[in-house]
Structure formats: structure tokens, C-alpha cells
Amino acid sequence: MKRKLLSGLVAALFAVALPAAAFDPFVIKDIRVEGIQRTEAGTIFNYLPVKVGDRFTEEQASESIRALFATGFFKDVRIETDGGVLVVVVDERPAIAQITFDGVKEFDKEALKKGLREVGLAESRIFDRALLEQAEQELKRQYLSRGLYAAQITTTTTPLERNRVAVNFKVVEGDVAKIRQIKIVGAKAFKEKELIDLFQLTTPTWFTWYSKNDQYSKQKLSADLESLRSFYLNQGYLDFNVDATQVSITPDKKDIYITINLSEGEKYTVSGVRLTGDLILPEAEYAKLVTIRPGEVFSRERLTETNKAITDRLGNEGYAFANVNAAPELDKEKRTVAFTIFVDPGRRVYVRRINVGGNTKTRDEVVRREMRQLEGAWYDGEKINRSRTRIERLGYFDEVNVETPAVTGTTDQVDLNFTVKERPTGNLTLGAGFSSSENLVLSASIAQQNLFGSGNSASLQVNTSSTNRTIALSFTNPYYTPDGLSLGWDIYQRNIDPTSTTIAPYKTSSVGGGVRVGVPIAEDDSISFGLAVDQTTITTFSGDPDYGDSPQQYYDFCDEYGNRAKCTVSSLVGTVGWARDKRDSFLYPRAGTYQRFAVEAALPVGDLRYGKLSYQHQHWIPIGTRDYALMLNGEVGWAHGYGGRTLPFYKNFFVGGIGSVRGFEQSSLGPTITQTDGSVDSLGGNRKLVGNAEFYFPIPGTGKERAFRMSAFLDGGQVWGQDEKFSLSDLRYSTGLAFSWSSPIGPLKFSLGWPLKSEKGDKTQKFQFQLGSVF
Template identity: 60%
Template sequence: MNKSLLSFLIAGLFATPALAFEPFAVKDIRVEGIQRTEAGTVFSYLPVKVGDTLTDEKAAQSIKALFATGFFKDVRLEIDRDVMVVVVQERPAVAKLDFVGLKEFDKDVIVKALKDTGIAEGRIFDRALLEKAEQELKRQYLTRGKYGVNITTTVTPLERNRVGINFNIEEGVAAKIRQINFVGAKSFSDKELLSQFELTTPGWLTWYSKSDQYSRQKLSADLEKLKSFYMNQGYLEFNVESTQVSISPDKQDVFITVNVVEGERYQVSSVKLAGEFSVSEDELRNLVKVKAGDVFSRERLNESTKAISERLGKEGYAFANVNAAPEIDKEKRKVAFTIFVDPGKRVYVRRVNVTGNTKTRDEVVRREVRQMEGGWYDAERVTASKQRLDRLGYFTEVVVDTPAVPGTADQIDVNLAVVEKPTGNLMLGVGTSSTDKVILSGSISQNNFLGSGNNVSVQVNSAKSYRTYAFSYTNPYFTQDGVSQGFDIYHRTVNTSSTAIAYYTSSSTGGGIRFGFPIGEKESLGIGLGLDSTNITTTSDSPKYYQDFVDKFGNRNLSLPVTLNWASDSKDNYFFPTKGTYQRAGIELALPGGDLKYYRANYQLQHFIPLNSKFTIMLNGELGYANGYGGMELPFFKNFYAGGVGSVRGYKASSLGTPWNGTEYHVGGNRRVIANAELLWGFPGMEKTFRMGWFFDAGQVYQTDEKFDLGQLRYSTGLSAAWISPMGPLKFSFGRPLNKSSTDKAEAFQFQMGTTF
């Protein structure tokens, strides 16, 4: 066989071939040496086809094209008569990736990161890419502060020209920030400056927050906070000159040094308004929070320009441009500002678009929107729309965007993107007591039934002490203008033998219908009418005034209660509010015509005060008063009670007030006062789902013949936690009474739990 060999090296592709041959017509092409690669794949990359004339140039192009695929580490051409033979040596493929000692990261996260570098199961193995993958793996560990990580890579050949890659990882421990130093800071102590930083030295919560581990991004954010802090204190020329980050030789400790130049402290000499005003200048000037003689504050200046911009937005100027230009007098350390106002063109809303509501109907979302299509843009109405959607409790997130309509100068769209969450609530409880044995309780409620925005709930409680079967339905938009309508049906039995309440039993069956009327953007008025039939049973163990009431008015009573409620809600969030006020006042009146005549009035005021971005103070106050009228007494089963979750934590439920006749049992009272103060903060990293609090509670109930004496208030303090868990909302409290009497019953740990579906 007359066979000539042509061997082409990459280095000689662009040179004159050393072994030339006479061009010939290719009658066939044969591929040798392939194990995994299909012959058709090789043919697809060759620039030579059967019937073509093979020349030196085309032979060089063929070798170059096959090398360029990255599939082969060696390629050569042979000629057997008029047949072109392509002889290849394949690169191995990655069969599997193994990790030994991987604890800090989930394996899938690392596999994805390595895939981005080119190393993944099924791909062609390239040692150069393996080195790149090692560096990427080390980079991942450096982001977690593990500077001493050691990675050893082993490549093991496998059958069918494959390899296995093993990463042996010695993670080590994360380096901790041991010290943060400030050089050049004279006006403030290191403690004050460190309070502006998220990065910190190790503390009791840093094991979770990881804030004691260095991060370049976190340091940059902290330096910006530091700059804002100084500029809010008047240091207009403050600057961070440099930062140094050093690691100890054992790679366990990190030291950060921040070099700053404070500059001089400036006062505001004057503030002027200039430009075009679409509203009165006096009104805009009242929005300016920076006054002549004040120490300069960038925060107050930004608040001023933002307030002016929002005021213009209320008039339809969605793209108003408001900027403050400074004039600095370094000798006198004064700064004057001219706020230039350019309202731009007035725009109107073309469309309101809703996305993300896969279950909730469009009309349920749109009826909460206060910005109308075709009307002038109003920033205040857009903000109110978002707040109303947030308060529905149907969505985990509501994002509002107002893009300009392409090709127009006076139109925008309002895009509402919502993220739905489960709105059903399944509350289940199982407990035991010496009298009730096993207690089963539960309730099912759906705040957004079938996406209609209607509320449906069913409550079942099988406890001997409080047994309840109830059904409720509410349509919040019974009419298009926001009048709500609902009804309730219930059957309840009470047996106080296993509670802190003096003994009696009752059985109540009834129902009612109610309506709600919006009387303002954040206010509503409710009215309801019910029918209740209650059967009371007392024994010789019951308090005498229980027995006297039954003797006087009978053990079966029919009442016609009418309720009137007023509510105002300006809280910024449904679950975890940080600012705003909630008020509620109501009265329940048993109408003449029934067997009972009484009234119960209550008032609640709740206020949230943000201290900063992390802490909020909640203040809550409640007053209740009840009595009979028309010559009738207040039914004892309509008394107020206090103690437990929702009133004074740390005391057992319904255990406050003067005990009956020197016993350990309580009868409640016709007056109640409750006060709560709580410092709230989000748990680091879980601010939207977990919140903690330090509370101070006070409260008491007073009987009809008792003097209203605030000196009788009971106090408690402790820690609380609220968690929107995957199972549903959970609330915990650990309270300690501060002035417990011998007749009070303490209960340190209290909780509520439920499951969301």
C-alpha cells in the first residue's frame, strides 16, 4: 500500500508545510481514534468534503478547525490512496466531581460556580480551566472570611477516556474582625463612629449575622454611612482618605484602619428657592427643613428636596427636578443653598397595569388603587395605593413603577407588581388538663377566598372550658364604593371549672349581620345587629352574685345586641408595622325588647414610632367600660378580663382582678385598663419574617363596687418574638410579673401558633 503521512503541528499551520503532496480529489474521509465523539461531529467541523480537492492549505485548515473545537489534544491527517484519514486523540471528559470537607456551602452552589468557570460533569476536561476553578472555589470561601482555606485537587483517569475530579477542602475557621481603628477622627469617639458600621468585632449575635466577618461590599456601605453621619453633623467637606485591611499571619484575625479628614463644621447662612413654581412659593418654602442658622445636615437637605418633588408630583409633575446648589464660604464656615426647581411637563396616567396576581382577581387589586387611569398623575395617590395593597395582607411584596410611555412626553404608566402569599390560616391546638383531658381546637380562615378578596372562616374548639363552633363571612366590597357586608353564626359553651374564673356554665347560640362604611381614606364605620340566646347554669360553688343574677333574671336570656365601631388605620405594614397609628372605638348595646339590657364600650389606641432603620417603639392603650341600664345589672358573663397574651403577659389568662370571696378564682370586672410599651427590632437577616421585642405591660380590671385605682395596676416585663414561619404565624413571650400579689397567677412562657396554607 502506497501510504504517505502528513503531520501538521499548530506551530506550523501558518508556515510552508515540510511534507508537501500533490493535490488530489478526496474519494472518502475516514476518522480514527474517536471514543466518545461521533464521526458526524468531526465531519461537521472539516472544511473538506468528499469530492473536494485536498491541498496543503485545506489540510492545514482542517487541522486548525479540529483543534479549535477543544475536543482533541492531538490531530493529524494521513492519506491512504485517495482517502483522507483523520487521526485524533480526544481530550478526556469530566465524569464526576467530588468534594471532601465541604461544609460552609451547599454543594449545588459550588457546582454552579464551577460550571461558570468551565468545569462541570460531561464537559471536556481542561487543566487550565481546573486552575481557574480552584481560584473560584477559594474566592467563594474568601467571601465568608475563611482566608486560611486549603484546597487540594486530584484528577483520576477513568475508563472510556474520562476523569474524576476530587476537591479536598480544609475550610479552617472564618477570620474575625478584631479591631476597627479610625485615624484623624477628633470630633466623635470611636464608639460613636462604630455605631454607624454594620461590620463589628465579635459579639453575642455575630455568630448569626456574620457582621464580624470582613466584606469589601459591607465596608464600602459602612464608609458611606460614616460619610452621611458626618455630613448630617455639619462636616460638609468630610472625606475618607484611605482604608487599610490587614490579616494576621495565622489568617484568623482582620484589622481595619479608616483614615478620615473631618474638615470644618459648617452652618447654613441662607436658603433660597429659584426656578419655575407650579404651586405657591410660600407652600414650597414651608417644606424646606433647612433654615438659616442651622448646622448643615445633608439628611434634612435631602428631605427638603424630596418633599418639594413629592409636592409637585401631587400636581401631576412626575419628573420634577429639584436640586440644591451650595455656595461655600470657607473663611466664615458658612454655606448658602439655592434650591432650583424645575417641575418639567405635567403628565397623566395612561394605564394602571397589574402583574403577579395569579390567584387574586384583577378587580380585587384595582379597587384598592387610588390613582385613576386617564387622570393627572398624583404621587400621593400612588403611594396610598401601595399602602392599601400592603395592608390587605394578600401579598408579600408590592412594587410600584411609573415608567414614561415611549414616544410621549406627557404620559406614564403605573405598574403594580405583586407577589402573592398564602392567605389562608389554619389554627390547630392540642392540649391537656386535669379536667378536659385532651383538648382539640382549630379554626380555618381564608382572607382571600378564591381570589375574590372575601373572608370566610370556620372555628371549632372542643375544649370543655371554652367550646366554640362558629362560621363567619365578610365581603369587603359589598358595593362598589367600599361598603362591606358580613354575617356570623355561632354556638358557644363555657365551663369555667378548669380556669381562673369563678364557676359557672353557659351555652350561647346566635348570629348577626354587619355592615362597614368607609368614611375616609383610612377610616371606617361599622354597624351590626345580632340575636343571642344564652342559657346560664350556676351551683352552690358559684359566687353569690352569679346566683342572684340567675334568680332575678332567669337562667335563659334572649338579647338583641347592636354594635357600632369606628376604626382608623395608618400603619405602614399588615404584619410588622414600623410607623403609623391604629385607633378603634366601639360599643355593644343590648336593645330594649330583649331580656338583657347592658352596654360595653371600648377604645384602643396603638402607635408605632420608628427610632431608626432597625428599632421601632410600639405604644398601645386600651380602655373598657360596661354596665347595665334600665334598672338591669351588667350580666356577669359580659365582664372584662385581663392577663395573658393580648393584655398583660407574664400573668395567666383572665387571672387579674380581685379574687372572689378570698378564693383563687376571679370574676373579672366592668372596667378594664391595658397599657403596653414595646421596643421592636427585626432579627438580623430575617427582618421581614422574624421580629423580637422587649415589652413592658400594665393592666387591671375593676369590679362595680371597686374604686378605679391606678395603684392596683399589675406590671410585667419580658421578651417577645413573632415569626412568620413556613408553618404560619407564631408568637412567643417570656414574661416576668413585677408586682405580683399572693392571689395573682404567673405564667412565664406563653405562645400562639398556627399554620398557613
């Protein structure tokens, strides 16, 4: 029997909404599917809106065709009749058998496949040419974002058996386009180089292979223009404007030229500042917060600081949504500007709930116990900022962000959301030093600051250098009690043989252990107590062909406890310490102070009788608005025996090398002894003075990347023996450059120092480095 055609091509269906060709309704006796290769007949039956036994009409025919096209499986669908049999004829779309990439080096191929899969273009999926073209355009956009403007992408589809296709992306990446010139037109008040130094984008430098800042980015250029605008506004140029920005690329798509046209305008001074609005605080409170003064050159930075200071002060009183705006009144003839600051405190709110996110390893309680803002209490901006600072000081997180969204349906409640970005807290550290006369000296330790996410710290030090063979295990619980009392313990076995260094020859073998307790006494202050037992065996040398002679004072010490060649002493050592930490960051400090005072004393129940005092004061001063900072550090130490006993010589202070006075060999400064072979060894001393001034600045070409820091330092220090007169004229000085990098393999530190003041016999050590690996 001849079939009757009910509808035609998909193009006709979607061009106009036409009904199927006229036919007489009938009852479906059977349904037959033709043209399928991969699709199961049952799948088509599931999508059809009719079944055997239904009365089939023109409307149902159109609806059936639309339903099958909507699946996306078919290029064409026809419905025919053969007597009482409904015949569905389909032309399937091909399936994607494989997706391959040729010439792709800039991106990970598996990551590209994953991205394509998310938009529906993946192996075993139905092939859609529109999606393929969309993917091609997106890949081109990604190459443009990497500066590869010459990249060429060609996509081909190869038919395979069983109605499948293979999709291939062929890429010719070309060379990365580099910024060859940045030109600023219209600048008169400032030098062009000074303005370009404000930019993150730059022409190629020795370090742009890492930062990629020599590759054009629209987002980076926008940020740089805003930096330029801020700079001018901070210098009083209220009429400053960027008139035009041109970005051009050479025909070979390799070089980019950026030209910025600007108008500086005139410089304005401040003629007056007044506050108005709902001033709920005493007027004297606001006066302290206003940093922009009449008669001064206008600075947007100071105006912003004033607005923020008022907002923060109101936030401390619970007004989380205070609105502070400054309205300018310009006098273009006199070139002055007056400001009226409108204050609207809004409603006072309290914190409903505190949420912590981003801590996949660290337990919630470790973060929450640092909170100073409490749930159910009035919103306090100072306590919230304090909470954030305390969380940052833990050292477990690279970033700590705080949001205060309003609670839906209320006018007096907010939630407090802390979002952290965790960093590796395990540390495998290697230390090394070079000199012209000594071999490479290595040391190692392994530590975990955040053990199993509990906030507890543990460390194992294994040192196998020729001078210090140590096995030491330490553990600290910083919150042994809920109010912050810490408890820790240490056990160690240590063999010290400094004969290969600048220190006078002797050997010690010690075993011991102790406990530590820390008690917070204020927000930034804590005191600590410790008690440890120690047994040390000292070996001295006399006429040894390898080691030479130990100093007479070493013999005298051992004579007090038996055999001058080898003696054993035991001691019970108590420690008391105080620390105050007001630095703004644990990892990258720029402002604040750190102080530490410690007392160590051998109690009169063992062999030894001595006391040691040490004090350190460190002050960070931010310079400018970028990552520039000046660090001033001072350390003093004093030690002495009591009860008729001498100070153990191995408890002396030593100065020199990395960590004290760079440019001199480790522990080489201070009193010395000359051996019979002419070599000079250090004895250390019972008094110590060290000072450091270090200016930190970003490495040129790294932009605002905080992982790289360079510094210029000035070090000074010395130790004095018990019988020596203290004199500042004995101080040794050095200067140099230091570099630190939080690299993917761990923290790296290098220093290159030159002595500024040295005496005959001083041992210098110009280059030192330290390498650590995090995990």
C-alpha cells in the same frame, strides 16, 4: 499507498494561520474517520465543510481543521490522504464521568453542581481544564465571602476507561475568620463606641451566630462607611472624610482587624437658603417644604428631606422627573454654608400602563384594586405612594417596590411597575401561658388571609384547652363589591369552662352565627355592621367539691331565666364599628395611628338586653432614623344592661395577662370573690381602662434585621364592677421586656413582666409566650 499529511497539531494551527501542507487538489472518493471513541462518525461528517464528490483544496483542508477544532471535542485534528480517500484523524478530549466534593459543609453540594453546570462543567460534558480552574477560583471566592479565609481547595482529575475522567474537589474549609477589633482613628467630636454602634459589622456577640455580622464583607464595610459619613454630615461636618481603611488578617487566617482613619473637619451652620429655577408653584408652597433653616447646624438629612419634599410635591402635579439640586457656598472662615436650590420640574407626564410582578400566588386583581393611581391619568406621586401603602397593608407581601420607567419614544409617558415579594399568608397559631399555680394552657387556630390568592380570608379555630373548647369557622370577602364593600360570616360552637383559671366558676355552651358588612367611607376609614344570633346555656355551681360555689350574681342572672343551676338564653346581637388605620406598615409599624370604636347591643327581640362600648387608640412615633419606635396604646370599655335586664356576667371585661397588663395572670385583675377554700376568683367588670407604652428597638447584634424586635413596656389597667366607684388609684401597673421574632417556623413572642403596683391578693404571672407557625 503511503498517506500524505495535510496538517498537524492544534497548537501550530492557533499559533499562526498556516495553510495545510501543499498537495495537489483531488476529488474526494470517500471519507474515513480514525481515532474516535465516543463521538459518532456522523457528527464529524456534519461539521466537515466538504463531502464525497467535492474537489478538495488546501483552503478546504484548513477550513475543515478549524471547523473540527471549533467543536471543542478534540485535542488534535489531522487530515491525511490515502489515494482519493480523505482520512480524518482525531484525538478526542476526555468526557467528565463524575464530579464529587469532599469536605464541603458550608454549601449545598447539589447547588454547587448546578452552578458548575451553568458554566459548562458537568457530568457527560467535554472536560475543559480552563473551566475547571475557573470553577476552582470561583469556589475560593465564595469561601472568602463567607469569611473562610483559610479554606484550601485541591482539584484532581482521575482518568477512567473509555477516555473519561473523574473530577474531585477536595476542600479543607477551616474556621471562619471573625472580626476581633474595629478601630476608628481621628474621631474627636464623638466617642469611638458611639461611631462603631452605627456599623453593621461588629465583633462577635451572642447573636452574631445568626446575623453573621462578625464576618468581614467588603460590601457591608462600604455601607458602614457611608453610614459614618451620613452621621457626620447630619451633625454639620461638611469637610468630613475617610482618609484610609485598613483590613488585616492574622497569619492563621482566623482574626480580622479593621482600622478606619478619618478627618472630621469643622462644623458648619446654615447662613441662608434660596430657591431658583422654574418655580411653577406659588412661593408659599415651597416655603412650607424647606426644612433646613438659617442659623441651624447643617444637616444633610434635612437638606435631603427638603429636596425630596419639593420633588414629591412636583410629582403630585404630574412632574415625574423633576430635578431638584442644592448648590452649597462655603465660607470656611465663618464656618457657614449657604444653599441655592435649583428647581427644574421637567415635562408633565401621565401613566400609560400599570404592571404588577412577583405575585405568583396572589391574583393581579387583588393588587390592582388597591391602586389609587389610574392608567391614562396624570402621574401623581401621592397617589402612587398611597397605592403602595395600601398594598403593604394587605399583609400578603414582605416587600412592595415601585418603578416608573419612561416609555421609549415618548417624552410625556411613564409605566408604573409594582413588584411584590410574597410571604406566607396561612397561619397556624399556638398560644401558651405558665404560672406557679396553673398548668400549661394551649389554644390553636388555623387561618388563611389570602385564600387561593383571591384576597379572601378564612379561618378555623379549634381550641381544646381545659377552659375553652371552640370550633369556629369564619370567612370574609373584602371586595364583595368593586368599590370595597366587604362581606363575611361566622359560625361557632363554643364551650367555656374557666374554672381552672382565676375566673369565678361557671360553664357556658354556645352555638351561633352571624354576618358582617364593611363599608369604606374614606381612604383610611371604614365602618362595619354585623348581626348575629346566639343561644347560650349557662351552668352554675353550688357546693361542688371540684368547682366550689358560683358567685351570687351568677345565680341572680340565671334566676331571671328559669333555673338558677342551669339556664338557656337566646339573643340577636347587632354590632356597629368604626376604624381608622393610618399606620405606615401592617407588619412592622413605626409611625401613624390606629383607632377603633365598636358598639355591641342585644336587640329587644331575644332574652337579653345589654350594650357594650369599646374604644382603642394606638399611636406609633418613630424614634431616630433606625427601627426605633414608641407605641402608645389606650383602651376603654363600658357595658350595661337595659330594659330592666342585667348585663350577662360572661359579657364582662377582663384585664390582666398578655395583651393587656403583663406581669399579672390572665383575666385576674378587678373584682374578685373568695371561695370557702380560700381561693380567689375573678368576676370581671362592666368598665375597663388599659394603657400601654412600649418602646421597640432592634436587638443588639442583629443589625438592621426587622424580623427581630425587642421592647421595653409599661402597662397599666383595671376593670371595675357595676357597683364599684371608678378611681384611677385602683389601676395596676407593670413593666418588663418583650421579644418578638418572625422566625422560619413562624412568629414568636415572649414577655417577662414585673408588677410595679399590686395589692394583696393579686395574682402575678411573670413569663408568657406565644408561638405561631406560618405555611
